[in-house]
Amino acid sequence: MSAFPRTPNTRPLPNVGLPTDPDYEQRLAEFEARIEAGEKIEPGDWMPYEYWRQLVRMISQHAHSEVVGMLPEGAWITRAPSLRRKLILLAKVQDEAGHGQYLYHAVETLGVDRGTLIHQLLEGKAKYSSVFNYPTLTWADVAMIGWLVDGAAIKNQTMLAHCSYGPYSRAMVRICAEETFHYKQGKEAITLYAQGTPRQRRWAQDALDRWWWPALMMFGPHDKDSPNTPALMRWKIKTKSNDTLRQEFVNEIIPELMAVGLEIPDPDLRYDEETGNWLIGPIDWAEFWQVIRGNGLMNQARMAARRQAHEEGQWVREAVEAYARRHQARQAPEKIAA
Amino acid sequence: MPDTEWPRYEVFKQDRPNRPHEAVGTVHAPDPEMALLNARDVFVRRPACHSLWVAPQDQVLTMTALEMELNPAWAEETVPEDAPVRTFHVFTRQHQRRTMVAATHVGQIQARTHREALRKALEQGEFTDRPVYLWMIVPADAITGSREEDVESLFRPAEEKHYRDQSYYSGRVFDKKALKRREREVA
Ligand SMILES: [Fe+2]
Ligand SMILES: [Fe+2]
Numbered sequence: 395m396s397a398f399p400r401t402p403n404t405r406p407l408p409n410v411g412l413p414t415d416p417d418y419e420q421r422l423a424e425f426e427a428r429i430e431a432g433e434k435i436e437p438g439d440w441m442p443y444e445y446w447r448q449l450v451r452m453i454s455q456h457a458h459s460e461v462v463g464m465l466p467e468g469a470w471i472t473r474a475p476s477l478r479r480k481l482i483l484l485a486k487v488q489d490e491a492g493h494g495q496y497l498y499h500a501v502e503t504l505g506v507d508r509g510t511l512i513h514q515l516l517e518g519k520a521k522y523s524s525v526f527n528y529p530t531l532t533w534a535d536v537a538m539i540g541w542l543v544d545g546a547a548i549k550n551q552t553m554l555a556h557c558s559y560g561p562y563s564r565a566m567v568r569i570c571a572e573e574t575f576h577y578k579q580g581k582e583a584i585t586l587y588a589q590g591t592p593r594q595r596r597w598a599q600d601a602l603d604r605w606w607w608p609a610l611m612m613f614g615p616h617d618k619d620s621p622n623t624p625a626l627m628r629w630k631i632k633t634k635s636n637d638t639l640r641q642e643f644v645n646e647i648i649p650e651l652m653a654v655g656l657e658i659p660d661p662d663l664r665y666d667e668e669t670g671n672w673l674i675g676p677i678d679w680a681e682f683w684q685v686i687r688g689n690g691l692m693n694q695a696r697m698a699a700r701r702q703a704h705e706e707g708q709w710v711r712e713a714v715e716a717y718a719r720r721h722q723a724r725q726a727p728e729k730i731a732a
Numbered sequence: 733m734p735d736t737e738w739p740r741y742e743v744f745k746q747d748r749p750n751r752p753h754e755a756v757g758t759v760h761a762p763d764p765e766m767a768l769l770n771a772r773d774v775f776v777r778r779p780a781c782h783s784l785w786v787a788p789q790d791q792v793l794t795m796t797a798l799e800m801e802l803n804p805a806w807a808e809e810t811v812p813e814d815a816p817v818r819t820f821h822v823f824t825r826q827h828q829r830r831t832m833v834a835a836t837h838v839g840q841i842q843a844r845t846h847r848e849a850l851r852k853a854l855e856q857g858e859f860t861d862r863p864v865y866l867w868m869i870v871p872a873d874a875i876t877g878s879r880e881e882d883v884e885s886l887f888r889p890a891e892e893k894h895y896r897d898q899s900y901y902s903g904r905v906f907d908k909k910a911l912k913r914r915e916r917e918v919a
Contacts, residue, residue: 409799433828436866438799478895485896488777495774499757502740508760509737555830560866565757568832571898572778578901718763 407505409438410446418442429630434560437503445629448622449559450504452631454511457497458522461515464490465699466530466692467539475533482579483536489572496565503561516701524682525608527690534587534597535605540580542602542609542647548573549643550613558630581650588654595655602651603659610674611682613640619679641671648672740789741767742870744823744837747780752837755823755868758789764876772878772886779891784878791874793846795867807851811844818842818871820849824859825866835868846871 405412411421421440428435435441464487471487474480498508514520525543530536551573555566587598614636617623626632634642648658662675684690738760744753756775761767767786776784800806820843823835838859843849846869853859853867878886894900 434865436796436798436825436834438794438796440798440802481893482895485777485893488773489896492774492777495759496757499759502758507737560834563830564832564834567830568756571832574898575896575901578898579895582901714766715762718766721763721765 405443406446409440411440411442413443426629429558433558434563435558436560444625445559445631446504448626448629448631449562450501450506452626453497453501453504453562454506454514455521455523457494457501457511458515458520459526460490460494460497462522462526462696462700463543464494465696466526466528467536469530470533470536473533479533479583486540486576486579489576493565493569493572496568497562500559500561500565512704516697516704518688518697521686523612524685524690525605525612527685527692527696528604528608529692531604532597532601534584534594534601537580537583537587538598538601538605540576540578541584542580542605543612544573544576544580545647546609546612546643548577549639549646553632553634553639556630556633562631584656585654588656599656602656606659607677607681610640610644610677611679613637613643615679615682644672644674645670738762741771741786742789742792742868743767743771743775744785744787744870744875745771745775745781745833746783746785749782751782753783753785753821753823754833754837755835756833759786761786764788768876768878776887777890778893778896779887781887781890782883784886785875787870787874787876791871793850793867793869795850795869797863797865797867807847809845809847811848815844817844818873820846821870821872821875822849822853822859823868823870824864826862826864828865835866840872 411418415421422442425435425440425442425445435445467483467490468487471480471483474483498511501511502508511520515522530539548570551566551570555563555570557563557566584598584601587594589595590598614620617635617637620636623632623635627635648663651658660675662673664673665671666673685693688694739762740758740760741764742758743756745756746753759767759770759774761770764786768784771784771786772781775781795806820841821837822839822841824838825835841849841852841856843852849869850867853869890896
């Protein structure tokens with residue numbers, strides 16, 4: 395069907411308006427008035443090209459992040475410390491697969507196929523969250539991902555549930571309900587370790603030391619370095635900026651981490667009495683950009699694992715197709731009565 | 733390595749008996765049976781499902797109020813005289829609240845085409861007590877649904893998996909003894 399990214403000013407869908415359209419200014423004013431009034435924009439509604447472009451960019455990156463996000467934890471399913479932990483982890487990883495599907499569905503409402511996007515991901519041409527390019531070295535890492543990484547994701551996704559684009563907002567509402575389970579199971583597991591043997595406590599602290607900064611980077615560059623933010627906020631694709639969300643997150647999670655006896659790996663960290671904010675030290679953005687550009691510890695491994703999973707699933711897809719063909723030849727599928 | 737471009741199916745989920753089916757999203761599948769199974773895996777990993785419907789997306793008419801307003805010609809079509817009358821299910825979105833469903837089943841209409849069903853729905857006013865932002869018109873004969881006897885195998889197993897729910901971790905769960913007990917519960 396349609397390719398992405400398109401060259402600017404090619405109309406991707408009939409309902410996407412280009413600045414050169416004679417009625418563009420009027421439609422844009424109506425569009426912005428609807429958003430201002432809190433209405434959702436639905437598939438088929440008129441929307442400016444830039445709104446369409448930003449949504450495709452954001453939602454597809456988000457979908458890829460859910461899919462790649464299965465890998466660091468999935469690697470621990472066979473090594474979970476108990477049957478209960480294995481069941482919980484399996485359920486969480488299944489959820490992330492589902493989240494990817496909800497989001498690919500949301501992008502498809504904008505006329506961009508899942509197949510096109512998955513192809514881009516496998517070719518190494520798609521972006522996804524940099525946090526998944528760090529290794530999971532111990533079981534405490536899996537637990538810390540739940541608490542910290544899913545915790546940060548919830549902050550972002552709760553905000554995105556207010557998104558002006560209907561399908562994205564709905565996917566986020568569905569995801570947030572499940573994400574809270576991810577966060578809580580991680581918090582539970584870390585709480586256990588933080589109160590456990592000296593070695594377990596060491597693992598928990600070590601996991602926090604390694605995941606703290608990557609989790610904070612998940613909110614993206616500082617507002618002043620985030621060129622997309624003004625357009626995204628103006629059209630309520632996002633309703634809070636990167637720095638606002640990051641601050642909300644650290645304010646909530648720091649007291650919780652401290653309460654279980656963990657130490658925040660930030661020598662500059664201080665509490666500001668006046669604002670009630672926890673003020674963090676400088677984030678290493680050079681590292682962030684290195685990982686985004688593909689030079690993180692696990693970028694290669696993640697893509698290799700994703701490609702391998704895709705290739706090894708080929709026979710399943712073929713079998714399912716063969717089954718469908720044979721089934722269709724034999725009998726018409728059952729229909730429900732009118 | 734292209735992904736399968738299997739057709740898309742719209743998925744409609746009914747949480748409990750006597751509740752309306754709701755449009756929750758789409759899945760890709762090579763046939764309706766597989767679409768139903770994919771829909772179960774994608775949209776029903778937790779309980780609260782009594783029935784699932786899938787319908788090929790190319791047989792579902794989706795229209796927004798704004799789309800109809802900007803393109804009044806949407807209603808124009810020539811319906812063959814001998815076209816048979818069919819049953820169409822009507823789904824609408826009549827609010828701007830934050831929810832996880834796109835549209836809710838409101839009733840059925842007899843018509844020869846999707847557009848005729850939509851025209852009738854607008855004329856009769858039966859479904860337009862409040863403004864409708866989004867319409868979905870689904871022919872009954874395009875729907876494949878789970879059956880009553882599928883509930884046990886398709887949806888029931890999720891009911892036992894309490895650890896999938898956030899409420900399982902609330903309350904005293906962070907007390908060390910309670911944690912240990914829960915660990916033993918499954919192991
Ligand atoms: Fe997720
Ligand atoms: Fe998650």
